[in-house]
Amino acid sequence: MDLEISSLAQSGGATLVTLMATDAWQTAREGFVQLWRRMQPQRAEAVAAELDVGYAEVLAAAVADDQEVLSEVRAEWQGRLRRLLVAQPEAAAELRRLLDEIDPSASAVDAAVTQRATASGHARIYQAGRDQHITER
Template sequence: MDPEISSLAQSGGASLVALMAADAWQAAREGVVRLWRRVQPQRAEGVAAALDVGHAEVLAATAAGDQEALDELRAEWQGRFRRLLVARPDAAAELRRLLDEIGPPAPPAVPDVTQHATASGHGRVYQAGRDQHITGR
């Protein structure tokens, strides 16, 4: 198995499942169906139906916190992309372009945090960028 095909299929499956729960879902769906219509038109309608079912499953799994179901859906779409790329290696460039265009939603930016503190005498300063637990005196 070509490692590039495996990597691209894995990226495609993970990105698609992430997008199924995002605002960019319709653009992702249209792009994937367009890809299949171009390279395997006889399977495009089945892929469109599978995308709709997968979208509903992702929403339900996300709401239920079912990570196993999400992992299974990623693996399912990874397999679909891998089989497509094995049958039609020329589709790799188009899949890369599609992933670049619709890629998974960027994680929210983490703001820079700067903390300053001054203690005098017997004073103490406790600072944390996240949870902090102080015991004892």
């Protein structure tokens, strides 16, 4: 699977679920429904209903501080977005534009950073998601 599609879907799902518990929810909801109306019009009404179910689940999970439910809802939407992007790659530009509109801090470029490292012997590993300054003497 294309890393860019996976990263964009991850960012989109995380942003969507985060916004479900904010005042920006209605704007985000409408933007995602419009995205599906343009890309898969036959699925738009079902997606709208699924968004409403997810919204209710997120609100209940936020009140109960249930991180597991929040993670599940996030994963569901990441999967839906990934499937949409795989089926219709032209949706990527629209999803990026939507994310920039509803949550400018959710830039797809900086959305997900996965780092792995293995050290052995006397090796040193330095990892950073952004700037890193190391001064060794």
